[in-house]
Structures are given as C-alpha cells and as structure tokens.
Amino acid sequence: MKNGTLTIGLIGLGGVCGAVHYPGFSRIPGVRIAGLCEADAGLLEKRKTEWGITAGYTDVDRFLSEVKPDAVAVAVPNIYHRDIVLRAIRAGCHIICEKPLGLMVPETVEMYETARRAGVRHMTAFTYRFVPGLTYIKSLVTSGTLGEIRHARFQRLQDWGEYAIGWRQYKKMAGTGELGDMGIHRLDFAEDLMGPIRSVCGAMKQIVQRDRMPDGTPCEPQDVDDWVAWIAEFESGTTGVFEMGKLTKGRGPKGDHDVCELNGTEASAIYQLHTPHTILVAGRGKPYVRRQVPTEYLKRPGSPRDPEEGDPVQTFRYDQAWEFVSAIRENRDCLPSFYHGMRAQVVAETIVESAVSRRWVNVPTWTREKQ
Numbered sequence: 001m002k003n004g005t006l007t008i009g010l011i012g013l014g015g016v017c018g019a020v021h022y023p024g025f026s027r028i029p030g031v032r033i034a035g036l037c038e039a040d041a042g043l044l045e046k047r048k049t050e051w052g053i054t055a056g057y058t059d060v061d062r063f064l065s066e067v068k069p070d071a072v073a074v075a076v077p078n079i080y081h082r083d084i085v086l087r088a089i090r091a092g093c094h095i096i097c098e099k100p101l102g103l104m105v106p107e108t109v110e111m112y113e114t115a116r117r118a119g120v121r122h123m124t125a126f127t128y129r130f131v132p133g134l135t136y137i138k139s140l141v142t143s144g145t146l147g148e149i150r151h152a153r154f155q156r157l158q159d160w161g162e163y164a165i166g167w168r169q170y171k172k173m174a175g176t177g178e179l180g181d182m183g184i185h186r187l188d189f190a191e192d193l194m195g196p197i198r199s200v201c202g203a204m205k206q207i208v209q210r211d212r213m214p215d216g217t218p219c220e221p222q223d224v225d226d227w228v229a230w231i232a233e234f235e236s237g238t239t240g241v242f243e244m245g246k247l248t249k250g251r252g253p254k255g256d257h258d259v260c261e262l263n264g265t266e267a268s269a270i271y272q273l274h275t276p277h278t279i280l281v282a283g284r285g286k287p288y289v290r291r292q293v294p295t296e297y298l299k300r301p302g303s304p305r306d307p308e309e310g311d312p313v314q315t316f317r318y319d320q321a322w323e324f325v326s327a328i329r330e331n332r333d334c335l336p337s338f339y340h341g342m343r344a345q346v347v348a349e350t351i352v353e354s355a356v357s358r359r360w361v362n363v364p365t366w367t368r369e370k371q
C-alpha cells in the first residue's frame with residue numbers, strides 16, 4: 001500500500017469482472033485499479049480503453065511482477081483459479097477469487113491453507129451474501145424472530161437456451177455444471193443462514209447436448225449437469241429443499257427465479273432476488289405481507305455505494321469489493337473467505353457422490369477443524 005492507497009489488479013476481464021469487480025472497486029475511495037490482466041488481447045484493449053487503465057497484460061506472471069498490486073480479483077474460468085491464486089499468493093497479494101473456489105476439494109484445501117500460511121487476506125466471491133433481503137432475513141434468524149427454522153427451500157431457475165454456453169458446459173473447465181455455477185452460492189448462503197449441512201440426497205441431470213453454437217455451428221457437446229436438486233439435513237435439524245436449472249422455460253432471460261423461503265416455528269420469510277430491497281414475512285396464521293428492508297441492511301456498513309443508485313438487482317454486488325477492502329484495511333478475515341469456498345466445495349462434492357450412488361451421504365466433518 002503506497003500513501004494509504006490500496007492497489008488492485010483485475011485478472012480475467014469477462015462478464016463478472018465487468019458487472020461486479022470493476023464497478024465495485026472503482027467506487028471505493030483510497031483504492032486504485034492499477035492494472036488489468038486478460039488472456040484475450042482484444043478484450044484487454046477494449047477494457048483498457050473503456051476503463052482508462054494503461055497497464056494491461058496477457059501474462060499473469062508479468063502482470064504480478066511489473067504491476068505489483070496489493071490485491072487481485074481473480075475472475076477467470078474455474079479451471080484456472082488454483083494456478084492463478086497460488087501465483088498471486090507467492091507474489092504477496094491479498095486475493096478475492098470467484099466461485100467455485102476450485103474444481104475439486106483438494107485444490108480448494110491447498111488454496112485455503114496456502115493463503116492462510118502466507119498471511120494474506122482471502123475471499124471467495126459468494127456474491128449473494130450481500131443481497132439486502134438476505135442480510136435482513138439473516139438478522140431475523142439470528143434474533144429468533146422466525147423461531148426455530150423447521151424447513152426451507154432454495155430455488156434458482158433460469159432459461160439460458162439450448163445452445164452452447166462456453167467453458168461452463170465442460171467438466172474439465174468448470175468441474176460441474178449448474179451445481180458449481182448456481183448451486184454453490186445457495187449452499188454457501190444456506191449454511192450462513194442455518195449452520196452446517198449434515199447429510200444430502202441429490203439428483204443431477206444433463207438434459208440437452210448443447211452441441212451447437214448460437215449461430216448453428218457444431219461444437220463439442222456439453223458433459224455437465226444443467227439441472228440439479230437435493231434435500232439437505234442441517235445439523236440444527238432443519239431440512240432444506242434445493243432446485244436449480246438452466247433450462248426452465250418461462251424463467252428467462254429477465255424472468256429468472258431466485259427464491260429462498262424459511263419456515264420457522266414463529267414466522268416464515270421469503271427472499272426474492274428481483275425485489276432485493278423487500279422481503280415477504282408471515283406470522284402464525286397470517287398471509288405473507290411485503291416488508292421494506294430496513295435502511296441499515298440496504299448496504300454493508302460504511303460502503304460507498306448508494307442503495308438507490310442503478311438497478312438494485314445488480315448494484316448490491318459491489319459491496320463484495322467493499323468487504324474485501326475493509327478486511328484488508330482492518331486486518332481481519334474476509335467474510336466469506338477461502339474457508340467458505342472450500343467448505344461449499346466439500347458439500348457440493350457430497351451432492352455429486354449422493355446423485356451418482358443414488359443414496360443419502362453424510363457431509364465429511366473435517367472442514368470444521370480447519371476453520
């Protein structure tokens with residue numbers, strides 16, 4: 001950090017970097033985006049011009065050694081997370097890495113333990129933790145307003161169409177399909193709301209081939225799930241029912257369905273991504289009523305973001321960068337950290353094991369000792 005300014009490097013300048021990381025970091029006072037790294041030279045030039053940043057690289061090692069950023073945001077396809085994160089740790093950087101943290105559990109363990117040993121701050125980009133409605137629902141759980149949560153449901157249903165969707169449709173690049181893409185966020189925030197999952201019973205399905213590009217040219221067919229569901233038993237005794245799918249007609253492109261509903265002994269509450277500043281609440285014997293999220297939950301404390309600015313379905317995501325920067329400045333762990341990325345990967349792999357063996361499987365408990 002020079003003269004109190006924290007320098008950030010952005011690695012991987014595709015969809016999520018443009019929509020979340022760049023706008024998130026660029027509005028924080030005392031933070032400077034010092035350089036860009038992107039394998040696609042054409043996209044790199046485009047971003048340099050758009051964002052007015054001159055230091056641009058296609059090679060990660062050159063970027064790290066010449067720009068020497070204090071921290072990096074890694075937003076590349078899943079297969080490259082581990083390698084780039086380990087290089088950034090060696091260069092002494094704090095790191096926010098996209099989800100899923102790695103392709104398989106062992107690499108997430110390695111990333112978490114290496115970052116911890118190096119003493120750098122580490123964060124997994126579980127963006128949904130920053131939805132105002134969810135933050136507010138968490139406060140209702142913690143305060144006991146909902147009572148004991150008896151059961152809950154989590155749904156993310158979208159329609160991405162039937163054509164090829166790039167690296168996400170290949171196991172080698174992504175690890176899993178819908179489970180690692182949308183499911184892993186819900187695993188993370190479900191455990192954040194209701195504690196550790198003890199056991200899962202899962203089902204996964206690849207429904208279409210996706211062997212054509214949108215213009216009709218043939219391509220390698222997909223080999224991952226585009227629908228996944230599981231029942232989870234939590235250690236608390238709560239049961240969660242989860243379903244995610246990328247081929248849900250009527251649920252896209254803008255009509256995506258993202259819901260979490262908790263049913264407690266005293267009340268129920270519903271979060272819906274598309275109304276992130278309100279939730280639905282129902283007391284005993286009452287129907288649901290819409291409730292405004294109180295001001296204190298509309299953004300993270302101290303965040304420079306104006307909750308009234310832009311599309312609230314997008315802008316809450318900028319608070320993720322604020323949490324990362326705040327943790328660095330305050331010399332504390334990020335929330336969620338690589339620990340949570342590793343933990344979600346363990347549960348996700350248990351779902352795969354359950355789906356393949358068609359039985360309930362207990363989630364290994366060893367992650368708890370590593371926290």
Ligand SMILES: NC(=O)c1ccc[n+]([C@@H]2O[C@H](COP(=O)([O-])OP(=O)(O)OC[C@H]3O[C@@H](n4cnc5c(N)ncnc54)[C@H](O)[C@@H]3O)[C@@H](O)[C@H]2O)c1
Pocket residue numbers: 011012013014015016017037038039040043058060075076077078080098099100125126127128166181
């Ligand atoms: N947290 C969220 O809500 C969220 C949302 C979308 C994507 N993601 C995650 O973010 C990551 C990126 O997803 P995306 O949708 O932005 O993908 P994308 O394909 O749009 O962008 C990835 C970019 O990384 C670049 N790249 C690949 N290898 C590289 C390397 N070695 N060095 C530098 N650049 C490299 C690619 O050229 C591409 O431009 C994935 O892990 C994905 O799961 C998270």
